[in-house]
Amino acid sequence: MNKEVDVYDYMNVIMKQLKKGVLITTKKDDELNTMTISWGKVGLEWNKLIFCSYIRPSRHTYEMLESGEFTINIPLEQSEDIKKIVAHCGSKSGRDTNKFEDLDLTLSEPMNIATPGIKQLPLTLECKVIYRQPQDKEAIFEDVKGGFYKNGNFHEMFYGEIVGAYIAE
Numbered sequence: 436m437n438k439e440v441d442v443y444d445y446m447n448v449i450m451k452q453l454k455k456g457v458l459i460t461t462k463k464d465d466e467l468n469t470m471t472i473s474w475g476k477v478g479l480e481w482n483k484l485i486f487c488s489y490i491r492p493s494r495h496t497y498e499m500l501e502s503g504e505f506t507i508n509i510p511l512e513q514s515e516d517i518k519k520i521v522a523h524c525g526s527k528s529g530r531d532t533n534k535f536e537d538l539d540l541t542l543s544e545p546m547n548i549a550t551p552g553i554k555q556l557p558l559t560l561e562c563k564v565i566y567r568q569p570q571d572k573e574a575i576f577e578d579v580k581g582g583f584y585k586n587g588n589f590h591e592m593f594y595g596e597i598v599g600a601y602i603a604e
């Protein structure tokens with residue numbers, strides 16, 4: 436069962452958990468993958484409520500995003516299990532392993548898109564990609580660039596219109 440929620444009621448939770456790591460889940464054809472992110476933001480553009488994520492082209496998730504949609508999976512509390520999930524999904528690639536099987540993750544029933552959420556991180560944002568844009572490397576100030584891009588691999592922004600939000604129970 437999913438309980439629909441208003442994203443505005445969870446802004447604090449989303450931003451606080453993001454810093455610690457949340458999951459972005461993608462489904463392309465029959466394949467499912469998930470990875471940890473801690474860069475992202477919720478905002479308004481074109482009068483749409485958007486979750487923007489920043490994905491490096493080297494990630495398997497980057498290829499999976501050709502599907503045009505993703506879910507953001509956010510824990511409602513921290514625990515050792517959540518830390519383990521975040522660490523595993525942030526260090527292993529879906530090219531090499533099935534992270535759902537590795538961690539016994541349980542899927543929620545999608546509501547408005549084809550991609551499910553993950554019950555262990557129950558606050559789920561369903562997002563449809565409406566805009567994507569590689570970062571302009573010339574426009575990033577040198578002191579901000581720091582050590583982030585020694586080997587290139589500049590993040591690409593994926594703007595997902597939030598078309599559904601629920602807590603998976």
Ligand SMILES: Cc1cc2nc3c(=O)[nH]c(=O)nc-3n(C[C@H](O)[C@H](O)[C@H](O)COP(=O)(O)O)c2cc1C
Pocket residue numbers: 455456468469470471472473474475489490491493494495496497521522524525526527528529530
């Ligand atoms: C805490 C944490 C936050 C991360 N945030 C991001 C991020 O915002 N963008 C990104 O491209 N990679 C990020 N990563 C790295 C990916 O999660 C990692 O490379 C992952 O193994 C890629 O999985 P995939 O190849 O299955 O897509 C983060 C890793 C950790 C541990």
